[in-house]
Amino acid sequence: VTAGRNQRSRKMEVFELIEGHYLVGNQGIYKVQEFLGQGSFGKVAKCTKLGSPECYAIKIMKSSWAGEREFKMMKLIKDLDPDENHLIKMFEWFPFQNMTCIVYELLDVNLHDSLMNEMQMVHLCWIRVIAQHLLKALKALKSIGVAHCDIKLDNIMFAELDSVNVKLIDFGLAVETKKLSTEIEIQVTPFRAPEVILGLPLDESVDMWALGVVLASVYFGNYPFPSETEYETIRAMVLCTPEEYTETTGEQVEIKNHVINLDAMIHEHRDMFNDHDDDDHRAFIDLLKNMLEVNPKNRITPRQALEHDFITMKHLAGKSKAAYAGKAGEVMGKTPPSEGAQSSVSLCRSQVRINAEGSV
Incomplete structure (x- = not known):
C-alpha cells in the first residue's frame, strides 16, 4: 500500500510543471513560458523551442490514452490544409515522463x-x-x-x-x-x-x-x-x-x-x-x-x-x-x-x- 501511494505521489509531483521547466520533444526542446489554461485533461502551456524564436501551445495531458487518441485524430486531418480549412495546426506529439504532449500552433484568444x-x-x-x-x-x-x-x-x-x-x-x-x-x-x-x-x-x-x-x-x-x-x-x-x-x-x-x-x-x-x-x-x-x-x-x-x-x-x-x-x-x-x-x-x-x- 505504501509503495503504491509513493508511486502515485511521484506521478503527481512529475506533473506539477512550473514556468521555466523544459519538455523534451522529438523535434526539439521546449521551455515553458506560461500556462494558458487548464482543465480535467491537464494544462496548456505557451512554450518556446530552444534555438528558435517561434512560440507554441503545448497541450500537456495527464492521460496517455486521451493524448494518443487526440493525436490519432490529428493525424487523420493532417492532410487537410489547416490554414485554408481553419483548423488548428499540429506539429508533433511526444510522451514526456508520465505525460502526453501535443505541440500546436499558438493562437490568440477564444x-x-x-x-x-x-x-x-x-x-x-x-x-x-x-x-x-x-x-x-x-x-x-x-x-x-x-x-x-x-x-x-x-x-x-x-x-x-x-x-x-x-x-x-x-x-x-x-x-x-x-x-x-x-x-x-x-x-x-x-x-x-x-x-x-x-x-x-x-x-x-x-x-x-x-x-x-x-x-x-x-x-x-x-x-x-x-x-x-x-x-x-x-x-x-x-x-x-x-x-x-x-x-x-x-x-x-x-x-x-x-x-x-x-x-x-x-x-x-x-x-x-x-x-x-x-x-x-x-x-x-x-x-x-x-x-x-x-x-x-x-x-x-x-x-x-x-x-x-x-x-x-x-x-x-x-x-x-x-x-x-x-x-x-x-x-x-x-x-x-x-x-x-x-x-x-x-x-x-x-x-x-x-x-x-x-x-x-
Missing part, C-alpha cells in the same frame, strides 16, 4: 473570452466571416468522415491579435463519423444536438447544430435554448415559439434570457447599428433555422451552407444601400478597404458584447 472581455455587440458582417470560416472547417472534416463533437465558443479561436481569422481547436472528442455511437458522451448541454439528447443515430450533422448554437449565441448574446436540463432544452427545441411553449407547458418564456422565436429577434437588433439591413438579418435567421433544424436529415450541410445567400451575399447585390453592401464585401475580403475607414479587423475585435443577464 471566442468565449473575446465575448466576455469586449462587452460589445457583434456586427452581422463579422458574424458572416466567422460562419464562413467554420463552415469551411466542417466541410473539410466531413470530406474525411470526421465529426468534431465538441464545437462551442471555447473551441473557436482567433488566429492572432487583431485578426478576423478563426480556427477550430480541441479534437479531444473528435471521432470518425462511422464510429459515432449513442454510447459515446459528446457535446456540452447548451450545444448538444436534439438527436444526441434523444439517443438517436448520429452523424456529422451534430456539428452543424452546435455551430448554429454558436452563431446564435454570438448574435443574440445568450444561448438560443434553455440549458439547465436536457428536458428543458429539448422542449424548447420542439416548441419553437413562446406561445406554443406556454400553451403546452403552462410556463412563461422570457425571451430576454432564452431566444426561441428567431424571427422576432430581428427587431430587437434593428437599432443596434446605424447601418442595419433587414434583408441581411433575414438571410442570417434563415441560415440559422436551417442549421438548427431538429431533424438531422433535413439539416443543412456545410456545402449547402457555404452556398447560402447569407454567406455568398447574393441578396446584397444591386442594393440601394451600397454602403452596407460595400462594408460587407470589405469584411469578407471581396473589396479593398475604403481610404481612411476604420479597419474591419479592429471593428471585429471591438464590436462584441455579452448579455448581462445571459451567459455566453
